[in-house]
Amino acid sequence: MALRHYTLDFKLSAPADCTKTVHGLQSIFQEQEMTETVHDTEGHGHLATFVGKKGRFVVLRVHTHGLVTVDLQCYEGDDSTQVDNLLNALETKLENLLRGIITRVKRLPAISRGATVDRYWPTADGRLVEYDIDHVLYDKDSAYQNIKILHSQQFGNILVLNGDVNLADSDLAYTQAIMGSGRENYEGKEVLILGGGDGGILAETVKLKPKMITMNLHIDEAVINGCRQHMRKTCGDVLDSLTGDCYQVLVEDCVPVLKKYVEEGRTFDYVINDLTAVPISTLPEEDSTWEFLRLILDLSIKVVRPSGKYFTQGNCVNLTEALNLYEEQLEKLSCPVDFSKEVVCVPSYMELWVFYSVWKK
Amino acid sequence: MALRHYTLDFKLSAPADCTKTVHGLQSIFQEQEMTETVHDTEGHGHLATFVGKKGRFVVLRVHTHGLVTVDLQCYEGDDSTQVDNLLNALETKLENLLRGIITRVKRLPAISRGATVDRYWPTADGRLVEYDIDHVLYDKDSAYQNIKILHSQQFGNILVLNGDVNLADSDLAYTQAIMGSGRENYEGKEVLILGGGDGGILAETVKLKPKMITMNLHIDEAVINGCRQHMRKTCGDVLDSLTGDCYQVLVEDCVPVLKKYVEEGRTFDYVINDLTAVPISTLPEEDSTWEFLRLILDLSIKVVRPSGKYFTQGNCVNLTEALNLYEEQLEKLSCPVDFSKEVVCVPSYMELWVFYSVWKK
Known part of the structure; x- marks a missing residue:
């Protein structure tokens, strides 16, 4: 069972009001019955973690320099509507709390971690890219290398040698x-x-x-x-x-x-x-x-x-x-x-x- | 200042020995003088967080179903050799501790969160892709939409309307x-x-x-x-x-x-x-x-x-x-x-x- 990892980031033109931001989100986490831990960062902003039901886990960081980051981890089989609602609630609330100083809101597609089919095959220049791979056709460790043939919805079958995309x-x-x-x-x-x-x-x-x-x-x-x-x-x-x-x-x-x-x-x-x-x-x-x-x-x-x-x-x-x-x-x-x-x-x-x-x- | 977010995941053919895994990594976190908090997940595996110097933060999860995930967050200006060494140490140690049951080790390129130049422009089918964008040439909110022109090393200048890559x-x-x-x-x-x-x-x-x-x-x-x-x-x-x-x-x-x-x-x-x-x-x-x-x-x-x-x-x-x-x-x-x-x-x-x-x- 894979872990889905969501990120939600607010880039700001000025440092966030930490107390206001943290308090403003409290009701959302309480509603989810999540257990909060506040960590001492020795001056590197506010860092709180929240453990919820079904293995859900949230990291909230109000950084000192104009950035608020939220991580949400849940399991693949979790109710995606509930998870989306939680993220939407956090996004909407943060948009309100940080109004006037937001320069960018970024919510990336969730990263799937530990899935049966691995969709992440970084480029030769080291960039993170997700492929539309839906199944593994061939996976063999020869005496010389790992050989995979993966099926991509759009590119067809792809030969991957030692993690390098060779040809589709x-x-x-x-x-x-x-x-x-x-x-x-x-x-x-x-x-x-x-x-x-x-x-x-x-x-x-x-x-x-x-x-x-x-x-x-x-x-x-x-x-x-x-x-x-x-x-x-x-x-x-x-x-x-x-x-x-x-x-x-x-x-x-x-x-x-x-x-x-x-x-x-x-x-x-x-x-x-x-x-x-x-x-x-x-x-x-x-x-x-x-x-x-x-x-x-x-x-x-x-x-x-x-x-x-x-x-x-x-x-x-x-x-x-x-x-x-x-x-x-x-x-x-x-x-x-x-x-x-x-x-x-x-x-x-x-x-x-x-x-x-x-x-x- | 952006946050760099690293992930390191071990997919396993059997559940990890939680006590052995957690104890085995302890010396690495102690060496880094990181403060550990163990969280109660109500049966959803072991979850520990570690707060270190300079705002470094690690999440270690030993899941119950054959997956170990590590998150490491640090600031953009942090010493990247030190951070790499920490990740390498964790990877090497986990490879030893989990020997025999590892089916995949995945360490993705770090995600840059809250950077001045945003490199993540998901595809129309919702996949996460990182571009080689190095600067923003034009960024304007018209009455109708947000218009950006970004410079990519390989694609040249790219017109992005409301977050959709239009043409390069x-x-x-x-x-x-x-x-x-x-x-x-x-x-x-x-x-x-x-x-x-x-x-x-x-x-x-x-x-x-x-x-x-x-x-x-x-x-x-x-x-x-x-x-x-x-x-x-x-x-x-x-x-x-x-x-x-x-x-x-x-x-x-x-x-x-x-x-x-x-x-x-x-x-x-x-x-x-x-x-x-x-x-x-x-x-x-x-x-x-x-x-x-x-x-x-x-x-x-x-x-x-x-x-x-x-x-x-x-x-x-x-x-x-x-x-x-x-x-x-x-x-x-x-x-x-x-x-x-x-x-x-x-x-x-x-x-x-x-x-x-x-x-x-």
């Missing part, structure tokens, strides 16, 4: 962007896909009649297994078999595979890296992630034909530091490269995303 | 959709825009060399005044003057204007209704909104030429009841019509939106 049925824009936004001709070409376990890139590339697509899934076959079953609007039937007329899927660590290609002198017209997002943190402990990233990048560029292109996703547009660091990596490759970037709206991401095209100078 | 610099997709998604030829045509105060539709239509555009802003000139100054990426210079080579902007109630057109037999090739969203509530008190909507719709369709089209936005794709009600209105018009609809991703909306094309049978 609604996100053809992602696949098109990482394939060069429709500006490339894949017919008769040789293509290497790194990662891409949701099958979206493979499914779209197959339609363009390439000569051969090699998809190197890296190591986690569980992603393919989940997507084959639950992401069919994205992958169609391309993941039903690991080989097709013009494609093969390898489930192995892509570093040795890339090294072998380099040794053999094998090259591709297009290399599409859909492996991982650019590391967000730039702390020293993340050095190894950057090392790995640069290794993959360097090997990938080596197997791109001089006339070919390397495509990858970058990060959300707000993480400029991470994007800059990525672009610095591009300067350090063993083959000199040029690049362009594009900002794309991927519907289920709730943030704009940067995609890179890279080619040999 | 990033949202050309909205304007294109409400103009027929590029499938229409506006050259030499007569166009009527209802609403459209941000100037986006006018700016895009002007580029297509129509014969004449009449934009009937309805009543609130303050919208144009704000947008002229702060939404120039959307409106360009079209709002600098209320008349141009091929357009005129009327700031009057659109109902009498439409009635006059009907009386005069004046018609248009395209009527674009950008006035208001479909009412979300279907309660009796909203009847008048639907009446108004149907009146506008009926008059608008009357002034569309038999070969012409009427375009409008509907609502977010999840509000199926409101969309169905709108479609029912289309059945009740004095001229019989057909319609098509399209679901479009408008970047700053953080939800998919439905647009309608309507034409006379």
Whole structure:
């Protein structure tokens, strides 16, 4: 049983009259038969808590600097009309008590805590966003990561890896962007896909009649297994078999595979890296992630034909530091490269995303 | 000074050992010199509150049904390393204490309450979303509504009317959709825009060399005044003057204007209704909104030429009841019509939106 957490905040142009505010609300809490405790905050405003029936709990704070905050927690199964009425009563009363100094009243949608289906999947730039997720289709801890496929009313099925929203049925824009936004001709070409376990890139590339697509899934076959079953609007039937007329899927660590290609002198017209997002943190402990990233990048560029292109996703547009660091990596490759970037709206991401095209100078 | 509100929740496969959990955390709160109060919940689990220095406040609840919730409130200016350390200590300790029965640990991005710049603008379907808004460019209460223009790092400037996100610099997709998604030829045509105060539709239509555009802003000139100054990426210079080579902007109630057109037999090739969203509530008190909507719709369709089209936005794709009600209105018009609809991703909306094309049978 989840906890519903409501907040109701009054931002004020002047400090509230604490005694008047607290007394003014008293009858509401008394009517609810809530037990009040007043806490000593050592000069940080008035803080009172109220425990009511059915596990209801209210925190009332009259801050010293022009802010009144109310928290109300109740259980999911509680009578929502009663709870709404309590909140409405508090809001109306506070509007009266604070009349003339209110600059903003904010009552956020209740946060659901501990629900069976988790609807909160923060963006890459750390913002709180609630999704319209109504059920969990797949939830598996593989040896490498947690893999979830969730159903969103509007975005369709969404692949979430280690808590990061990867791709939804609604996100053809992602696949098109990482394939060069429709500006490339894949017919008769040789293509290497790194990662891409949701099958979206493979499914779209197959339609363009390439000569051969090699998809190197890296190591986690569980992603393919989940997507084959639950992401069919994205992958169609391309993941039903690991080989097709013009494609093969390898489930192995892509570093040795890339090294072998380099040794053999094998090259591709297009290399599409859909492996991982650019590391967000730039702390020293993340050095190894950057090392790995640069290794993959360097090997990938080596197997791109001089006339070919390397495509990858970058990060959300707000993480400029991470994007800059990525672009610095591009300067350090063993083959000199040029690049362009594009900002794309991927519907289920709730943030704009940067995609890179890279080619040999 | 805003309040930062952190939540940390442990969802469990079995009820937590309450005594063990509470005792296990004690040393952390003691170290912080926090004053504990244990509240009687009448059988609804353990509930303790802790008041610390600098206005810090923690609520610890060990619920009876397999959930532990922690709230931590502190002020915006508080030492964030100290606060993070406290949360980390609680998380690590709880992970140990609850080992073996944890099904999910959730620590949401902190909610900022009472901040100068409000970053929370819930979606039309009532979900909590945080925007990357960093400053307020315009904030005015006109006689009709509150008009805000906010700056988002990724979406650019955003027009917000009465708390509803209307349009951002990033949202050309909205304007294109409400103009027929590029499938229409506006050259030499007569166009009527209802609403459209941000100037986006006018700016895009002007580029297509129509014969004449009449934009009937309805009543609130303050919208144009704000947008002229702060939404120039959307409106360009079209709002600098209320008349141009091929357009005129009327700031009057659109109902009498439409009635006059009907009386005069004046018609248009395209009527674009950008006035208001479909009412979300279907309660009796909203009847008048639907009446108004149907009146506008009926008059608008009357002034569309038999070969012409009427375009409008509907609502977010999840509000199926409101969309169905709108479609029912289309059945009740004095001229019989057909319609098509399209679901479009408008970047700053953080939800998919439905647009309608309507034409006379």
